[in-house]
Amino acid sequence: DTGVSQDPRHKITKRGQNVTFRCDPISEHNRLYWYRQTLGQGPEFLTYFQNEAQLEKSRLLSDRFSAERPKGSFSTLEIQRTEQGDSAMYLCASSLKGATDNSPLHFGNGTRLTVT
């Protein structure tokens, strides 16, 4: 179990630029989640995948946000035309959905985005 890996750890970008983050889940986990966490707050759900299918998207995920998980393994989260309000920590988590239970979510270290 190598854990959930996120890249990069930090990203500073200018307003209006596009950014892309990557998440590599724990290898046998079939569910992958993206959350956003602003300073001093709890994480807010953005979207999740079961294998390569995106099953749910939050209303927080505007048209400028897109997430993919093309082969059911790693995932990318892209933000187009970034705004200062996008500055936050973006957390990825993964879990294993079994027939009778679901393992707890395992979180990565996050990508901290700063939009200047």
Place this chain on the structure above:
Amino acid sequence: AQTVTQSQPEMSVQEAETVTLSCTYDTSENNYYLFWYKQPPSRQMILVIRQEAYKQQNATENRFSVNFQKAAKSFSLKISDSQLGDTAMYFCAFMKPLGGTSYGKLTFGQGTILTVHP
């Protein structure tokens, strides 16, 4: 929609003492899961303890235990023999039951910053 409320923004405790963090939630579901996660400064979030709503017995995990009051929709975390390494932000979280498309999605509270003093 579910909501999770943590009414204590900050708590502090002396090393080796016991502290209790509060959490209340609101849901119309009868079966669900509750969690406490710990997020140390600049480090990843890790699971502390988990409780299934259909189990009346309170979950325990070494020095960590919960007081789950389903009727009151309360889920507090007790940390016994506090250690310096327990210093972190603690989040209470709710998960819908198995079977729905939202299963596995966590709803978090605002968090409680716990500081353990030597």
